[in-house]
Amino acid sequence: MHIPDGFLDGKTAVAAGALAAAGLGIALWRLRRTFPPRRVPLIGLAAAFVFAAQMLNFPVAGGTSGHLIGAVLTAVLLGPSAAVVVLSSVLILQCFLFADGGLSALGANVFNMALVAPMVGFGVYAFVRRVAGGGLRARLLATGFGAWCSTVAASVACAGELAASGTVLWRVAFPAMAAVHMVIGVGEAAITTLVVAAVAGVRPELVLEAPLAARAPRYASVAAYGLLVALGLVLFVVPVASGWPDGLERVAATLGFEAKAAAPVASAPLAGYVVPGLGRAVPSMMLAGALGAVVAFALAWLLAWVLTSRRPAGGRTRALETTVAA
Amino acid sequence: MRGPAVEVRGLTYRYADGTDALRDVSFSVAPGERVAVVGPNGAGKSTLLLHLNGLLPENVLPIPAVHVFGTPVAPPHLPAIRAQVGLLFQDPDDQLFCPTVWEDVAFGPQQLGVRGAALEGRVARSLEQVGLGGYADRLPQHLSRGEKRRVCLAGVLACEARVLALDEPTSDLDPRGRRELKAILRSLPVAQVIATHDLELVVETCARVIVLDGGVIVVEGPPAEVFADEPRMLQHGLETPHILRHRHPH
Amino acid sequence: MSSRLLNPYEHRGSAIHRLPAPAKMAFVGVMVCTVVLVPLGAGMIYAGCAAALVVVAALSSVPARHLAWRLLMLEPFVLGVAALSLLQPEGGRVFAAMLVRSTLCLFAMVLLASTTRFTDLLAALWRLRVPALLVTSLALMYRYLSLLVDETGRLQRARRSRTFEEGRAFAWRSSATVAAHLFVRTSERAERIYDAMCARGWRT
Numbered sequence: 001m002h003i004p005d006g007f008l009d010g011k012t013a014v015a016a017g018a019l020a021a022a023g024l025g026i027a028l029w030r031l032r033r034t035f036p037p038r039r040v041p042l043i044g045l046a047a048a049f050v051f052a053a054q055m056l057n058f059p060v061a062g063g064t065s066g067h068l069i070g071a072v073l074t075a076v077l078l079g080p081s082a083a084v085v086v087l088s089s090v091l092i093l094q095c096f097l098f099a100d101g102g103l104s105a106l107g108a109n110v111f112n113m114a115l116v117a118p119m120v121g122f123g124v125y126a127f128v129r130r131v132a133g134g135g136l137r138a139r140l141l142a143t144g145f146g147a148w149c150s151t152v153a154a155s156v157a158c159a160g161e162l163a164a165s166g167t168v169l170w171r172v173a174f175p176a177m178a179a180v181h182m183v184i185g186v187g188e189a190a191i192t193t194l195v196v197a198a199v200a201g202v203r204p205e206l207v208l209e210a211p212l213a214a215r216a217p218r219y220a221s222v223a224a225y226g227l228l229v230a231l232g233l234v235l236f237v238v239p240v241a242s243g244w245p246d247g248l249e250r251v252a253a254t255l256g257f258e259a260k261a262a263a264p265v266a267s268a269p270l271a272g273y274v275v276p277g278l279g280r281a282v283p284s285m286m287l288a289g290a291l292g293a294v295v296a297f298a299l300a301w302l303l304a305w306v307l308t309s310r311r312p313a314g315g316r317t318r319a320l321e322t323t324v325a326a
Numbered sequence: 327m328r329g330p331a332v333e334v335r336g337l338t339y340r341y342a343d344g345t346d347a348l349r350d351v352s353f354s355v356a357p358g359e360r361v362a363v364v365g366p367n368g369a370g371k372s373t374l375l376l377h378l379n380g381l382l383p384e385n386v387l388p389i390p391a392v393h394v395f396g397t398p399v400a401p402p403h404l405p406a407i408r409a410q411v412g413l414l415f416q417d418p419d420d421q422l423f424c425p426t427v428w429e430d431v432a433f434g435p436q437q438l439g440v441r442g443a444a445l446e447g448r449v450a451r452s453l454e455q456v457g458l459g460g461y462a463d464r465l466p467q468h469l470s471r472g473e474k475r476r477v478c479l480a481g482v483l484a485c486e487a488r489v490l491a492l493d494e495p496t497s498d499l500d501p502r503g504r505r506e507l508k509a510i511l512r513s514l515p516v517a518q519v520i521a522t523h524d525l526e527l528v529v530e531t532c533a534r535v536i537v538l539d540g541g542v543i544v545v546e547g548p549p550a551e552v553f554a555d556e557p558r559m560l561q562h563g564l565e566t567p568h569i570l571r572h573r574h575p576h
Numbered sequence: 577m578s579s580r581l582l583n584p585y586e587h588r589g590s591a592i593h594r595l596p597a598p599a600k601m602a603f604v605g606v607m608v609c610t611v612v613l614v615p616l617g618a619g620m621i622y623a624g625c626a627a628a629l630v631v632v633a634a635l636s637s638v639p640a641r642h643l644a645w646r647l648l649m650l651e652p653f654v655l656g657v658a659a660l661s662l663l664q665p666e667g668g669r670v671f672a673a674m675l676v677r678s679t680l681c682l683f684a685m686v687l688l689a690s691t692t693r694f695t696d697l698l699a700a701l702w703r704l705r706v707p708a709l710l711v712t713s714l715a716l717m718y719r720y721l722s723l724l725v726d727e728t729g730r731l732q733r734a735r736r737s738r739t740f741e742e743g744r745a746f747a748w749r750s751s752a753t754v755a756a757h758l759f760v761r762t763s764e765r766a767e768r769i770y771d772a773m774c775a776r777g778w779r780t
Contacts, residue, residue, distance in 0.1 A: 006677025042766035044716025198756030437777030
């Protein structure tokens with residue numbers, strides 16, 4: 001989901017960069033105040049861990065395999081603010097060292113994958129955990145569903161940024177990104193849940209206790225993060241999705257194409273590309289999204305049940321091997 | 327008349343789960359003396375070293391059990407103690423945490439407030455002392471194990487430590503790395519406490535050896551005498567090193 | 577081995593290599609901004625940027641094959657995203673413009689990575705007053721990256737040499753367990769690093 005250079009226009013890149021900087025700033029501020037000093041080196045090491053873990057193969061079919069993204073994994077194991085810094089570090093390294101993700105798009109990539117993903121994912125995790133109880137099964141369910149939501153949310157933000165830049169039409173970007181990432185999200189949910197369950201098998205206290213932040217998050221910082229995510233949605237997704245296609249096409253047309261006839265831009269190109277029944281497309285997309293979420297939740301529940309059902313009474317889970325390798 | 331560099335009196339330490347790690351350990355190290363601490367695995371050697379610079383609190387006596395050059399190893403004095411006692415960890419990768427060699431060697435002095443030309447001087451001198459003169463710009467991930475160990479050593483020397491506490495300094499070094507480290511240790515005039523399994527190293531470099539088993543000192547004395555007592559060595563999970571049986575060129 | 581893969585910087589004595597990191601970062605920044613902010617069809621400006629980059633590449637004495645290979649590895653992603661832009665009015669021109677712009681910027685970033693040490697970039701960030709916690713985290717990540725990648729490889733090999741099962745489900749469980757063990761080890765190492773930092777006088 002790394003956006004390369006050249007796909008975002010100036011205003012979108014700057015807006016996303018501002019939001020990313022603000023979010024990162026809040027995370028750093030919170031960590032300085034609440035993260036136990038003994039754990040501070042872990043932030044940097046966890047970034048190296050995420051990078052290394054992203055190289056692990058999770059074979060899907062034929063020669064393809066899935067890979068970990070790691071937003072919710074980091075948030076569950078280290079807390080959401082640490083996750084923001086960890087993921088930002090990974091993205092910065094990938095941008096500068098491997099040109100994976102453009103420099104002008106760094107703000108957007110950080111916003112999508114280091115802010116939206118862990119925040120949405122951890123928010124879902126915390127909510128589901130509170131509702132479903134504190135046991136291991138509930139946490140695994142919360143982890144899985146949270147990971148799925150984080151992937152989809154990040155992709156929606158990404159689609160919004162691409163559409164707001166006029167690079168891709170919203171009605172193309174949104175279904176494409178959302179649909180693909182609803183599927184990828186299942187893989188991410190499965191991988192994240194398996195890893196968290198494996199960590200619980202080796203060191204239960206890392207999972208079953210509260211995340212490593214010393215104090216419970218204060219309302220102010222929760223509100224601040226939520227505000228940032230909402231602001232991003234407002235800036236990138238709402239205008240494009242809410243039916244300003246005319247304005248968007250006009251902007252796209254004037255950007256690159258001189259000598260276009262002054263014909264009404266809105267109708268002619270649209271006729272060739274519009275999905276039949278445009279008026280009904282938005283609610284049907286929302287229905288598809290809701291359905292996807294229900295399916296993902298059910299799958300997450302199933303996985304959590306499978307992983308914890310073979311637990312001997314009162315003992316450590318043996319659903320996965322726990323012997324230390326090498 | 328100068329006092330001992332390190333004085334340990336009645337040091338007792340218990341782990342969180344209640345097992346004794348060290349029981350009433352007492353010994354002293356004179357300035358410039360090299361003392362080895364040997365014993366089977368789990369004897370408490372590493373734990374002992376961690377007490378020398380205050381990383382572990384002793385949790386029994388009201389009077390601090392460890393004194394370094396007369397200063398007690400206890401909270402108000404810890405920053406000064408840590409500047410004087412250079413601890414070398416068993417895994418150099420845990421200690422070499424800066425992105426370049428120069429930054430890592432400079433880390434200690436920087437914490438002590440050294441800046442500018444004085445800092446450059448200390449880093450350069452320390453690297454020379456360990457034979458890594460041109461290594462300032464190198465990246466740790468490209469160094470061999472022995473080189474990493476030496477950079478860590480340079481890092482504590484740059485703090486102008488007067489006591490070195492080394493945890494298994496020659497473990498997993500190849501023969502050349504071992505020879506080089508041995509030569510460096512012999513060239514340094516500071517007091518050294520070396521926890522090791524390398525009994526040959528003890529014979530070759532140390533004036534005195536302490537045998538630790540089950541958290542208790544069982545015997546202490548010159549290596550040739552202590553190691554010659556084979557039955558006792560075997561009893562404590564050690565043995566008489568071959569160097570005492572045959573002549574060895576190194 | 578793996579550290580070569582993770583480190584695109586190759587030490588050469590060229591003039592570009594010797595330039596201070598902030599200057600190179602500024603050059604790349606200006607280049608990227610220019611390419612991104614000009615109108616889509618500004619062919620002359622793209623050509624000018626391309627020429628400048630080619631000159632810098634030549635001066636840097638980084639082998640052309642190395643640069644080309646790195647660019648080639650990154651193009652598929654660009655193509656994939658750009659393909660979406662085809663599905664709109666005048667999509668072809670948008671697509672072409674996107675391709676040209678990203679390739680130019682990729683070229684600039686690859687040049688930067690090949691001629692500048694990451695540690696110098698970090699030092700430049702530090703001087704730019706980027707918060708200490710972030711720079712320290714980036715430094716630790718960079719320092720331990722190859723170590724953790726090697727450790728991952730070792731854990732995987734050890735696991736594989738003791739298993740007799742095949743199949744996807746097993747591969748998933750295996751990778752997950754490797755990740756878990758890696759995290760636990762990383763967590764323990766982080767504590768030892770904290771001790772090492774304190775041992776040399778670091779105060780929080």
